[in-house]
Amino acid sequence: MRWSQTFIPTLRDDPADAEAVSHRLLVRGGFIRQLAAGSYTMLTMGQRTRLKIAAIIREEMNAIGGQEMMLPTLHPAEIWKQSGRYDLMGDNLFRLQDRKGIDHVLGMTEEEIFGMLATELFSYRQLPQIWYQMHTKFRDEPRPKSGLLRVREFTMKDSYTLDIDLPGLDSGFDKHRRAYKRMFARMGLKAFDVEASSGAMGGSESVEFIVRSEAGEDWIVTCENCDYRANREKATSALALVDDGEPLDLDRFPTPGLRTIKALAEANPDLAAPDRQIKSLVYFLDEQPVLVLLRGDHDLEEQKLLDATGVGEGIRPAQPDEIKPLLGANPGSLGAVGVENIQIVADEALRGRHNMATGANEDDWHFSGVSLDRDIVVSKWADLRSVSSGEACVNCGGQLELWKGIEVGHIFKLGTKYSEAFGAYVQDEAGESHPVIMGSYGIGVERAMAAVVESSYDEKGIVWPVPVAPFEVVVTILRADDAATLEAAENVYAALKSEGVDVILDDRLERPGVKFADSELVGIPFRVTIGPRGVESGTVEFTRRAGLDTVEVSLDSIVNEVVAAVRSGRSTSNDD
C-alpha cells in the first residue's frame, strides 16, 4: 500500500480525557475512532492489526481441532429464559423487541445457542467436539472505559468443548489452556494463567489469562516463591493462628461513640484488638438480607460471597436505614450474637474462635467473650475475605504479591448446566444417556489488541510486535519529488512485496520529520529510509522501531536484510 493513498489520520494532540495509554495511542495513530461510549470504529490500520490477531487465534484454534462456525447475535429471549440467564445477567444483557412485540436479546456469549446445537449430538462416538466462532458480542456495561479495554460491542472468539465425561472435559480445557498460551505469546503478550471465579457463567473451575498492566482492572495474587497465581476474587492465603486463651463468659460493655473497628480497638486494646473483633456487614443478596461476618482486620471479597451463596449478581450493601429494623442498631454496633431472623454467613478465619468482641445490636454497646460456636448460629461457613499483599502462600508459605492486570482470556469448565437446560444428551457404550459436558472459552480480540499496546510503547508511540503490526515494514522516501530517490524506493518496495513482506510505501510529499514521527507513532516494526544522499552512495538506512537503532545498509542487500529481520520477527514470541 501507498501511504499517500491510505487513510491514516494521525493526530498531534491527545484525545481529551483519554486516560489509558492504549486509548491515546490508538486514537492518535489513526487506528480507532470513538462513535459513542464503548463503541469504536476500526479504521484501516486498526482493522489490519485486529485481523492479524484474529488470524493467530484462528490458527491456534484450528490446531487443536476447533471447528469454526458463525452464530447469530440476535437471539429470541425465550432461549435465555430457558437457561435461566435472562434474569441472571441483569442489566448487562441488551434487550429489545421486534415489530411483533417479541422479546429478543443481543448475544453477550453463546452457551445457549451452542447448547441447542449440541442437541443434535446423539452418541459418545461423535465426541469430543470443539466448536468456535469469532463474532460480535454485546454487553450493556455499566461503565465503558479506557478505550478498547472495556466496551459495549466487541469481537470475541468463543469456543465450546463437548465431552462425554470429566476426563474429556479436562483434556479439552487443557488443550485450550495451552492454545491460549501460544496465542498470547505469538501476539507478544505475557499472559499469566490464574485461578479465577466463574461468576455468572457457572461451572466448577475457571482460569483467566492476565496481562500485567496498571490500566487493568483485575487484582492478581501471585507467590514470590512458587507458581501460585489467582485472581483476588478467588485467591486465598495462609493466616497465622491467633491464640484465644481460655473461653470466657459472654459480657456486655458500654462503648459510647465507638463506631469503627479501629476506634473500638484503640479504646479496648486487650479486649478488642482488630484480630479479636468480629466485623458484621449487612448485605442484600437477591434482595434477601444476609449478615456477613469477618475478622475485624479483614475485608470482604464480594465475589466470594456471591460464589459461596450461588447468587448471580444481585448483591448490594444494605442502606443504613434498612439495617436498624433488621438488627435493632445502627452500623457500628452490629453483631450476630442471638440473631436468628436473618441468614449468617461467616468467614473461615472465624471458625472455632472465642473471646471475640462484636456489636451488641444496641447502639453504644458491644459484647466481649464471644464464642463463635457457642453464641452465634452460623448458617454457612465460607472463604470470604480479600487477600492482602504480604500474606503467606497457602502452598509454600512464601510472600504473596498483589498486582493489577488486564483480563484477556477466560476459560471455564461449565459442566452440564446448559446441556441439561436444552436437552443435549448422548448415549454411552452401554446405551445410557448422559448430558453433554461443556467447557466454554473466550478471548476478547480488541481487548487483546489494546493490551498489546499497553505493554509495548515508548515516548514516540506504539511498538508493535511483528506478528500483529498493521504493516511489518515502512519504506520511507525522504524526497518523493526526486526521481532517482523515488525509483530506488519503488524498487525496494516492489521487491519486499514480492517476498511476501507486509510493506507500506511512505510516498507522501511530507517533510522527513513528519514521516519519521508518524511511522514511530503508528509503530511499524521496521523502517527503510531512502533519501537522495544515500541513493547517490548506494546506501539506505534500516531502523528497528524497538529501540530505534539505525544501521546503514547497501541498496543491494537491503531487501535480504529486511526479509531476514521480518522472518525472525514473525516467529518471535514472549513465551516464558
Place this chain on the structure above:
RNA sequence: CGGGACGUGGCGCAGCUUGGUAGCGCGCAGCGUUCGGGACGCUGAGGUCGUGGGUUCAAAUCCCGCCGUCCCGACCA
C-alpha cells in the same frame, strides 16, 4: 446507579465570573520559498457555541430541564 467534571470549526483549547459583531494553536485549500527529525510567508475555506425552554432590548455567557462524553466506585473478554 451513587459521586465529580466537561460539551465552542476536523483535533486540542480560550471566551462565560461582569450578557452586546465568536477567537487562538494544530490541521485543511491555493501560491511561493524550503525539506534527513513534526518548516516559513502570503491568501483563503470552515462554527445551529450539545439540545429544549426561560429571563432580557440583547444569551456561548444568567436560570431550569433533557441528551451526550469523561473520570472515581459496584460488573466482564
